[in-house]
Amino acid sequence: MPEIPVIQEREDVIARMMDDLQRALKKPPSERRWGMVIDLTKCTGCDSCTVACKSEHKTPPGVNYNVVIKEEIGTYPNVRDVFLPRPCMQCENPPCVDVCPVSATYKNEEGIVVIDYDVCIGCRYCITACPYGARSFDFGEWYTIDTPEVAPYETAPTFEYSEERVREDGKSPIGNVRKCNFCIERLHEGLLPACITTCVGRARYFGDLNDPDSLVSELLRQKHAFRLKEELGTEPKVYYLT
């Protein structure tokens, strides 16, 4: 029996993962393998991750890099809730990459599937190819366009892919396909993805899967994990604990 942990001796999970992150950043990029672990027993279905992602990337209506799929199972009074947060799976074998006619989307050396907005032509083949529904198209919609004023948060600069962009008509990322990129701009600053830090149930974990001492590696050793649509051979780097 593992020992029951005591709060008085607990290290904050964020602090632990920040340390893991600093360690990984010291390695050459090609030796890192970023992965996410989501403990479904701790997910409260609050969508804190969904909103943190929106807030970080100022994504417009119709574009959510992360969603939480909610399902009720059972029959009264034996009913349970299941909440399944779904970011991009950052597949080892990403089906979205092969179909891109202009190579705008590719797996970078750290294993993150990225999109080069300046190359993307918005053909949306990748949306169809993704088995997880993780990609969406930026149609150029705005939350506050039909209100008395377009809110400044909609036009605030974002730093996705470490590029400062102000979203405006006729310019990327409008007209591009968009998706979760593990907050790559934050990673390179030594910060964890926004969905990780904000999770109020502390259900989401992030780190270097190549580092046996990282919290994510530890969790995958200790607990039962699964990946979505394992049978497709996409090899997601997002793991779920049950």
Place this chain on the structure above:
Amino acid sequence: MDKTQEKAPLQTKVTRRDFVKTSAIVGGTLAVTSQVNWAFRKVARIASSEKKTEYPLNKPENIIYSVCLQCHTSCTIKGKVLDGVMVKIDGNPYSPMNMLPHLSYDTPLEEAAKYDGKLCPKGQAGVNTEYDPYRITKVLKRAGKRGENKWQVIPFDQAINEIVNGGTFADGTKTPGLKEIWAVRDPDLMAALKTDAMAVASGEMSLDDFKKKHAAHLDLLIDPDHPDLGPKNNQFVFQAGRIEHGRKEFAKRWLKDAFGSVNWYEHTTICEQSHHIATIQVTNQYKGNGKWGGGKEHLKPDFANAEMVIFFGTGAFEANFGPTPMSELVTWSLSDRNMKMAVVDPRLSKTAGKATWWLPVKPGTDAALALAMGRWILEHERYDAQYLANANKAAALADDETSWSNATWLVKVENGKPTRLLRPAEAGLDDIDGFVVSKNGQLIAVDPNDAKTPVEGDLFVTGSVNGIQYKSALQLYKEATMEHSMEEWSEICGIPVKTIAEVMLEYTSHGKKVGVDMYRGAVQHTNGYYNGQAILMLNVLVGNAGWTGGYGGGGGHWHEDGSKAGPFNLKKMHPGKIGSFGVPLTREKWHYEKSTLFKRDGYPAKRPWFPYTGNVYQEIIPSAAAGYPYPIKALFLHKGTPAFSPPGPNPSLAAIADPNVIPLVIADDIVIGETSMYADYLFPDTAIWERWGTPHTTPAIQAKTSKMRQPVIEPLPDKVTIFGEQQPISMEAVMLAIAEKMGLPGYGKDGFGKGLDFNTRQDYFLKMAANLAFGDKKDGSEAVPEADDKELAIFRAARAHFSAALFDEKRWKKALGNDETLWRRVVYLLNRGGRFEDFSKAYNGKKLGHPYSGLFNIFVDNVAAGKHSGTGEHFSGLPRFEPIKDASGKVVEQSPEKYPFQLFTYKEIYGGQSRTISDYWDQLNVAKENYILMNKADADRLGIKDGDLAKLVSPTNPKGEWVLPNNENIPVAGKVKVIQGIRPGTVAVSWHWGHWGYGAKDFVVDHRKVKGDARRAAGLCPNAVMLDDPFLKNATLSDPIGGSASFLDTRVNVVKL
């Protein structure tokens, strides 16, 4: 400086708006706005993709820590600011609300900047609320009828002048000026009138004598025949919604102490007040001379160490107090520590969905369930007998306990009914000011607070002395639980006996490492107080208070009002304070029998009196409409929405729309809300992230915590000049300007005393910050460190986007009496958004770091002393199960045939009642509307399918509609969602939708139409169908003890459309 010049155009473009311009840009193009907003960005964008842009949001100069208020949990936050715009909100890593454990308080700012703490989604969506396109920035005056939603923009000074001296409106109506209502202006006269009016009420002075003595001043009273109603000043009423500490004290000083009206209210009875009142009464301490006081209003289990917890009518992942701090404590405990959990809730809440046991109770029968649980514990002898035997503090200390109970104290029983606690003199014992226990057949006097001589008593006692029958409190509680068999209790509450037994076996298998939590669901009933009392007993029986893993009041806070030790004792720093007296409009904290109206009317009182509770929100406007106990002349609405948020508000809508009922209505609000649209004058308020405050901390947090709200960004409302100083329009500005115009005492030059002016809100709140920074020890040994030069530089840099009207270092220092040391301590505190005790102090071995210390009342003598104003019968000192009753004490019958469903409400985590519909990232992103939740079995029977449109109708709202005077009525209708996770026979509707104000519909400003946003009108708000009290007719039912409004007692029919 160049910087300010460079800033000016940006601020103008980004943050200033007026509705004239606004109306003109409706339908305009985005391209214009977007280019303008960010054209002045300091960090030039780097075109080359080779050179990446620096990420700015982890730099301390772009961060200001403050406090959220999207719900009342008021979590500590980290506001990230880019060019004066708050672009993201995260949790504050210095605070125990956002990290587990939190960063050490001395962590350098640069280091903390890298840590983003956790925060719930609506807290993060605060960005959307702040920059709501429907925010108002200028003063609006009604240009049509009340509620017609036609406005004209007027200058601030004009509005203040008309409010003070009287105004005239386009429709010919005239409003009275506050100067007519400000009757008694002399503190000595106020005190003299008060003393004698109270003497008349108690019968010590005749009315004739009073009239003779005060003949010259009778015209200043509301009713000279009932002087206890107080002066005419009381006809000015302040009604706040979610107001918090800091602003509370600011507003009370103004209304109660300077204007002289007793009628200051906040919203708690429409939230969960009866839970507070039950807790206060059960934890009240004996103060001597028959007086009780000092009760705690909120206790919680120590979720991080508990081995089993039970939630009644609440949970850890939505609402409550609140999801940000509580979720991780509970998910971690469930998953990693194998904590067990039971959730009592007719709906499968997100917490119930993770519980070991879901107990889908019949709404309003929580006391029946809790008494059944108590019965099981007693019958199976699973209580802590040693703990319960302790009758005073000394006995508790001898057992290493910090708390004790009155389980063994004897209660007099007359005609089979428990009445009051037996006193030593009555039992022929030494006449000490205390109570009596029986030990081995011998009666012993006990002083509950005696820390030297332990007294223990027998638990189950029945006997008599001097012809007085008595029983011990625990014996009486046992009899209360035995009133019904387990099967009967089970039948009432709808939870199988087997489940109750299973849950109780688990609950009593972990010693003191268990706890029961409750909130809104259990108490927003007419029987709410008794439900709460019954639930609290489950904690008392196992003696869990004060223990790690047990039950307590959390870490507490330092005292911002300076009442303990701080340099500024704000309550005392009020030269010329007038004071106030009289029966409050809501007849609260007042025994009916101690009023002259009782002598006139007897029982039943025309409207209920509430001797044990305050802030009876749902009774304010209906009482004014009924003119009982007196009519009012002016109403100041702050943040709340009393025509929308209480149950059954249609009569309140009619009242507030009628200038004959409430001649003057002033409101301050960040938008034109459902109720503020009925105002005569509507002032823009500063939003949460633009203002100051000192909200207190949830007892879920074990480390001592004082949060400091401070402006993160420049307020959007216009600036005005008051007392010669520029300041944003806000609640505070309105109060200061009225104070200036009328000459209210304690404002302006030397307002706090010689050399300390009270001209701006900072003059007040910086003193609160200073008190917190100084700490609660008189010798100053608790003061926070002084900011060094580097920290001071960061402090300034982080505020470089503020105008001089908001941040002027010299001026801020002046508010602190130009004390450089104090200033640097304040900077240190503001740089961290408050002060937070180290996590190592949260626990002290087996005890909580800040354990609850004191008495628990199993028999609540204080409440047993009072009477129901409808029946004249005494309230019960013991918990009991009661059916739903009206104000006259009569049981309310609702036909189960015509109205087959019991309606209840709940909160989604994305919503905070009426103020999150502007959150496009959250509420309007994760949901598009809300639903009438119905069990599939019920839906199948009625032939209702998922997604069908339906309307709710009830006995007092058979049409099922919101009746909006001078505007369009709205049906209480929405889509049905068919689910399994709800008790059959009930329907539930969440509480964040169904808006008609708040930008949901078109309105007119200066003859131009401003288009509403249809997304904001989605869904339904069920409040309109909730029962009117059959006795009162114009208001909802209320809990006569706790004051809670009856949200969860209405039966409805679901009519397919």
